[in-house]
Amino acid sequence: MRGVTDATAAAARLGIGVDVVPDAGFDVDGNRRYINRELSTIDFNRRVLALAANPEQPLLERLKFLAIFCSNTDELFEVRVAGLKDQQAAGVASTAPDGLSVADQLRAVRKEMEGLVEERRHLLFDVLLPALRERGVILCRWSELDGESRGALREVFEERIFPVLTPLAVDPGHPFPYISNLSLNLAVIVGDPQSGERRFARLKVPPLLPGFLALPDGQRFVPLEQVIAAHLDALFPGMEIESHHPFRVTRNADLTLEEDEADDLLYAVEMELRRRRFGRAVRLEVDRSITDEVRTLLTRELDLAAEDVYDMDGPLDLSGVWAVHDVDRPELKDEPYSATVPAALLGPGGEASGDLFAAIRQGDVLVHHPYESFAMSTEAFVTEASRDPGVLAIKQTLYRTSGDSPIVQALIRAAERGKQVAALVELKARGDEAANIGWARALERAGVHVVYGLVGLKTHSKTALVVRQEPDGIRRYCHIGTGNYNPATARLYEDIGILSASAQLGADLTDLFNYLTGYSRRVEYRQLLVAPLGLRARMLELIERETRLAERGRIVWKLNNLVDREVIDALYRASGAGVRIDLITRAICCLRPGVPGLSDNISVRSLVGRWLEHSRVFYFGAGHGGDEASPAECLDGRGPLPASIPAGGDYYIGSADMMERNLDRRVEAVVPVPAALHPRLREILEVELADDRLAWRLQGDGTWTKVPTQLGISAQDWLPEAARLRDRARRDDTQRMVP
Numbered sequence: 001m002r003g004v005t006d007a008t009a010a011a012a013r014l015g016i017g018v019d020v021v022p023d024a025g026f027d028v029d030g031n032r033r034y035i036n037r038e039l040s041t042i043d044f045n046r047r048v049l050a051l052a053a054n055p056e057q058p059l060l061e062r063l064k065f066l067a068i069f070c071s072n073t074d075e076l077f078e079v080r081v082a083g084l085k086d087q088q089a090a091g092v093a094s095t096a097p098d099g100l101s102v103a104d105q106l107r108a109v110r111k112e113m114e115g116l117v118e119e120r121r122h123l124l125f126d127v128l129l130p131a132l133r134e135r136g137v138i139l140c141r142w143s144e145l146d147g148e149s150r151g152a153l154r155e156v157f158e159e160r161i162f163p164v165l166t167p168l169a170v171d172p173g174h175p176f177p178y179i180s181n182l183s184l185n186l187a188v189i190v191g192d193p194q195s196g197e198r199r200f201a202r203l204k205v206p207p208l209l210p211g212f213l214a215l216p217d218g219q220r221f222v223p224l225e226q227v228i229a230a231h232l233d234a235l236f237p238g239m240e241i242e243s244h245h246p247f248r249v250t251r252n253a254d255l256t257l258e259e260d261e262a263d264d265l266l267y268a269v270e271m272e273l274r275r276r277r278f279g280r281a282v283r284l285e286v287d288r289s290i291t292d293e294v295r296t297l298l299t300r301e302l303d304l305a306a307e308d309v310y311d312m313d314g315p316l317d318l319s320g321v322w323a324v325h326d327v328d329r330p331e332l333k334d335e336p337y338s339a340t341v342p343a344a345l346l347g348p349g350g351e352a353s354g355d356l357f358a359a360i361r362q363g364d365v366l367v368h369h370p371y372e373s374f375a376m377s378t379e380a381f382v383t384e385a386s387r388d389p390g391v392l393a394i395k396q397t398l399y400r401t402s403g404d405s406p407i408v409q410a411l412i413r414a415a416e417r418g419k420q421v422a423a424l425v426e427l428k429a430r431g432d433e434a435a436n437i438g439w440a441r442a443l444e445r446a447g448v449h450v451v452y453g454l455v456g457l458k459t460h461s462k463t464a465l466v467v468r469q470e471p472d473g474i475r476r477y478c479h480i481g482t483g484n485y486n487p488a489t490a491r492l493y494e495d496i497g498i499l500s501a502s503a504q505l506g507a508d509l510t511d512l513f514n515y516l517t518g519y520s521r522r523v524e525y526r527q528l529l530v531a532p533l534g535l536r537a538r539m540l541e542l543i544e545r546e547t548r549l550a551e552r553g554r555i556v557w558k559l560n561n562l563v564d565r566e567v568i569d570a571l572y573r574a575s576g577a578g579v580r581i582d583l584i585t586r587a588i589c590c591l592r593p594g595v596p597g598l599s600d601n602i603s604v605r606s607l608v609g610r611w612l613e614h615s616r617v618f619y620f621g622a623g624h625g626g627d628e629a630s631p632a633e634c635l636d637g638r639g640p641l642p643a644s645i646p647a648g649g650d651y652y653i654g655s656a657d658m659m660e661r662n663l664d665r666r667v668e669a670v671v672p673v674p675a676a677l678h679p680r681l682r683e684i685l686e687v688e689l690a691d692d693r694l695a696w697r698l699q700g701d702g703t704w705t706k707v708p709t710q711l712g713i714s715a716q717d718w719l720p721e722a723a724r725l726r727d728r729a730r731r732d733d734t735q736r737m738v739p
Contacts, residue, residue, distance in 0.1 A: 033572075034590045035702045036098040037563055038080050038105055042112045043531070043704055044587040045072045047608045047696055049116065050706075052123050059132055060325050060332040061610070066123060067325075070318045073113070074182060074250060077283045081109060082252035085282055097565055098589065110307055121313045136219050137327060139212065142226040150230075152216050157231050161209065165228065170200045176301040177202050181251040181279065184211075184317045187294045188232060190239040198242065200297060203228065203235065211320015212410050214327075221324050223315045245290040247298060248316045250281035284309045285316050334610055339373040339491075340723045342366075343730035345380075356384045357468065360477055365499040366677045368684070369483065370611060371723040374490035375406070378464075378497055381479055382407045385466040386414035391465040392474075393420035395460055395513045400484040401439070401652040408439050412446040418442075420467075424450040424516050426459045438735055451517045454667065457532065459516060461669035462497070462655045465509040468554060476506025480528075480671045482615040493614040494716075496653050496684075498671065502527070505671065512669065531656055531668035536558050536566070539658070540652070542620045543570040546579045553579035554621025556645055556685050560614060561588040575601040580625060582644070584688050585698075586613040595700040604698035605707065607691055609716045617653050617681055618670070624648035642690050642711075651681045684719065691715040 051057060052065040087102045095101050100108065129139055145153070162409040167188070168177040179185060186207040191198045205225050212221040225246050232241045281302040286295060288311045299309060315321075326331075344365040347354055359365065383406060385391045394414050401408060415421040425440040446449045453459045462481040467474060483495025508528040529535045546553030553574060562568065562583060568591045576582055583589065593602040595606040601698075607613050624646035654670030657663040673681060690696075693714040695707040 005236065007673045026295065032098055032592065034097045034565065034568065035592060036100055036105065036108070037590055038076075038084070038109055039112065039702070040588045040590060041076055041080060042109065042116070043702075044606070044608075045069055045076065045115065047606060047704060048072060049123070050120060053119075053127070058331075058333050059128065059135060060137070060327070060329065060409055061334055062123075063128055063132070063321050064325050066120065066128065067318045067321045069116075069120070073116070076109075077250045078181070078253035081106070082254060082280070082282045082713070084109075085254070085280070103269045106196055106307075113310070117310055117312065123662060124314060124318075132332075134391050135329070135332060137222045137329060137332065138325065139324065140215075140220050140222050142222060142230045145215075145222070145478075149215050149220070153213060153222060153227050156213060156230070157227055157234075157360070161206070161228060162231070162234060163222075164206050165235060168202045168204075170202070171586075179249045180204075181253055182317075183207060183250065184246060184248050186229060186232075187245045187247055187290070187298065188236070189242040189244070189291075189294065190236050191242050193238075193240055200294070201236070203232075206624065210323045211315070211317055212323050214323070218327065224320065225315075241577075243291060243294070245294055246316050247290070248285040249302060249645040250283035250285070251281050251282050254279075257645060266427045268534055282308065284610075285312050286310070287316065330432060337370070337720065339370055339376075340727035341376045342368075342372045343726040345377060346727075346730050356380055356479060357388070358362065360499050360501050361475075364502065364674050364677055366673075366680050367497045367499065368680070368719070368723065369490045369497070369528060371494075371720045372490065372560060374487060378479060378485065378490070379406050379410075379487060381466070381477070381499060382464060382485075383410045385468075385477075386410040386417070386419070388468065390469045391419055391466055392469055393463075394465070395422045395424075395509075395517075396427070396464040396485070396514070397424045397461050398485055399426045399458075399462070400489070401486045405439075405485070405487055407487075408443065410520075411443060411448055415443075415447040420449070420515055421447070422451065422513065424451045424453060424459050424513070426453050441564065449517070454516065456665070458661075458666045460655050460662065460666040461512070461514065461530075463509055464670050465506065465513060475501060476503070476510065477501050478505050478509050480505075480509075480654065480669055482617075482655060482699075492612060494611045496615040496617065496681075498673065498677070500674075502674075527672055528711065529654070529660060529670040529672075531666060531670075532664050535656060535668060535670055536564075536663040539567065539663075540570050542618075543567070543574055545622070546620055546625070547574040547577045549579070549623050549625065551578040551620070552621070552623050552626040553577070554619070554625030554646065554649065555581040556577060556584075556617075556687060556689070558580075558584040558613075558615060558617040558657075558688060559657050560586045560616065561657040561659050562643055563588055563590050564663060565590075567658045567663075571602060574598055584613075584685070589698055592700050592702065593698055599700070605689070605691075606696045606698070607688055607694045607703065607715060609694040609714070611716055613688075615653065615684075616653065616656060616670075619645065619649055619681070619685060621646055621649040643686060644689060645682050645686055647678075647682070649678075649679055653681070683722065684715075687713065687715045687722075688719045691718075693717075 048065055049069045052062045052069065073164060084102050084106055092102060096105060132138065168174065171175050186203040186205065188201045188203055190197060190201060205228060209224055211224055213224055213227055214221055229244050232244060281304055283297060284302060284304050286309060295309065299306065342365060345356065345359050382394065382396065385394050394411065396411065411421050411423055424445050440450050462483060464479040466477040468477060477499045479497055481497030483490060483493050504526040508525045511525060512528065512530060529538045543555065546555055555574065562585050571581055571591060580599060583602065583604045585604060585606055589604050591599065591602065591604065593599050593604040604706045627646040629649065651673040652670050653673055654668060656670055658666035662668055690711060690713050692707045692709045692711055694716060698704055699709050
């Protein structure tokens with residue numbers, strides 16, 4: 001099994017037919033300055049796959065991580081590989097920042113994915129399925145079933161599956177059918193016993209049906225495509241079924257839109273979604289049993305090359321294993337987690353505050369999801385605003401959310417009650433465009449002022465503004481966060497938000513919404529750092545400030561992706577000046593840490609676990625880098641932990657990663673965090689830097705190695721427990737105050 005620590009494999013993939021040229025991401029001594037973005041993405045998916053291989057994880061969670069790995073890989077091909085193929089088709093001759101040509105990158109992706117496909121096969125068939133079978137959860141093949149079980153599935157087929165199947169023949173009168181993106185299909189070869197003619201037919205596996213069908217005992221599951229294949233005679237009566245083979249196609253799913261030519265952005269996005277269904281095929285997955293005849297036919301009709309075809313074992317689409325994960329076997333899953341109410345939002349009796357606005361007026365509130373309840377904080381903020389008779393207006397950005405979201409429903413109710421409600425809906429949120437169009441129209445029907453963003457920019461900021469009439473005048477309440485206003489992902493993603501009644505922040509958000517919904521050239525804000533207007537410049541200024549402080553400088557960042565070359569080069573300069581830099585990057589990192597003479601003082605780690613690390617926190621030491629760091633004030637006395645961050649300095653949180661798209665082509669909002677909340681952020685960063693159970697470390701050669709377990713600290717265990725302790729202490733304090 002290929003491990004992520006295999007430095008020789010990494011070295012091989014970094015030398016794929018590349019000529020060393022001074023202007024293609026190399027230093028003068030020929031060392032590569034950057035890590036390839038596509039290969040860094042694959043490395044993140046490899047770390048997810050490692051969770052599926054981790055025997056410390058519950059069995060059904062390991063199966064879940066295998067499904068997540070497959071979903072992530074789909075997106076890699078839909079977007080990144082598709083983009084490379086578009087460049088190749090257009091004859092683009094430029095190289096990536098690391099010096100790889102487009103062809104080099106495609107070959108490197110193929111090489112890496114071949115190894116991961118084999119690792120997926122090994123984990124599924126040699127590890128997980130046997131272990132689950134021992135525990136009574138069985139993914140069966142049709143051939144393994146007895147007569148009674150087959151009879152039960154035959155009834156399911158006849159009642160629920162057969163009526164929705166549509167076989168499509170290919171002959172002179174029927175051209176090769178369109179194969180939709182990520183659809184699972186059966187390629188069927190049938191023979192006419194009378195004429196002797198052989199024909200190809202395509203049968204699409206209905207995507208609305210469960211990918212795995214449960215047998216009556218609720219513990220055994222059979223892939224849907226195998227049940228369909230066992231009943232092909234019902235679909236081709238009188239014909240001989242010569243062979244059948246599952247296959248799956250991945251297409252270019254990136255949205256390309258000429259916004260400046262669109263009079264109606266909503267209509268333009270709808271049209272582009274329809275066109276996207278016919279995006280170019282970029283990958284074909286086939287079962288290893290496929291015949292050369294059918295492989296050649298599919299490759300030709302889909303206009304693919306041999307290197308675009310991946311031979312797979314077993315179910316091609318593992319998204320259906322979520323049905324298996326839902327089986328009632330709690331001992332095979334993570335223990336359920338119940339989020340606490342943020343301590344600052346608890347009322348005098350220890351219950352959730354009945355007056356959220358009064359709690360916010362007492363001081364800024366930091367909320368940390370999923371450890372602290374999204375429903376009782378961020379969601380409650382919008383819901384209470386929709387009901388409060390004193391609230392005059394609500395303004396909010398919506399990037400990704402669910403159609404049944406209580407926040408969307410609250411905005412609708414607020415508009416129906418006569419409040420001024422404005423929602424900036426980002427229609428171009430990849431993968432959610434169709435859903436966003438649906439609930440945006442529902443908002444419009446209720447009288448909400450819906451705006452679809454700015455031409456050429458995605459609105460990615462996570463901001464909400466509530467304007468309230470109070471006895472002493474108008475007051476503005478704000479929420480700024482790192483995660484989407486989505487109740488589903490808020491239970492799965494680690495994110496941070498701030499609730500504030502700051503007058504300056506309220507004025508900034510007012511200006512930001514005026515910029516987003518109307519005509520404004522405001523580029524100066526009191527507190528907010530806004531992209532694309534000034535965020536890049538300010539982040540570079542802050543890095544330069546630490547650089548001038550040399551050894552007394554200190555930088556600690558937690559983010560999803562670090563790709564932007566200008567920012568990376570600034571961090572390299574800071575390292576060269578002696579600034580100590582710790583980066584916690586969940587997914588992509590194109591910076592090379594620990595390279596002598598380039599990044600000696602930079603370390604990079606990644607945490608991958610039960611919850612997706614999604615928050616963005618930026619710490620700048622402001623000259624406190626030389627101070628002794630003590631963990632006591634920010635860890636509630638629960639140490640000891642290695643302490644590395646001084647008590648002073650500046651913290652920022654927000655929606656932006658350090659990528660060109662975030663800094664230059666999106667509307668992002670990053671906010672300085674008031675000093676009263678610094679201990680909480682310091683705690684989060686310190687714990688994640690001390691984590692040695694979930695953490696991986698990036699090496700200078702581009703490989704990732706698992707951090708050896710010494711202290712036994714998991715940030716995703718520590719931080720929930722810290723939230724519970726704060727909740728318990730707050731309840732004890734409030735109860736003592738009640739007579």
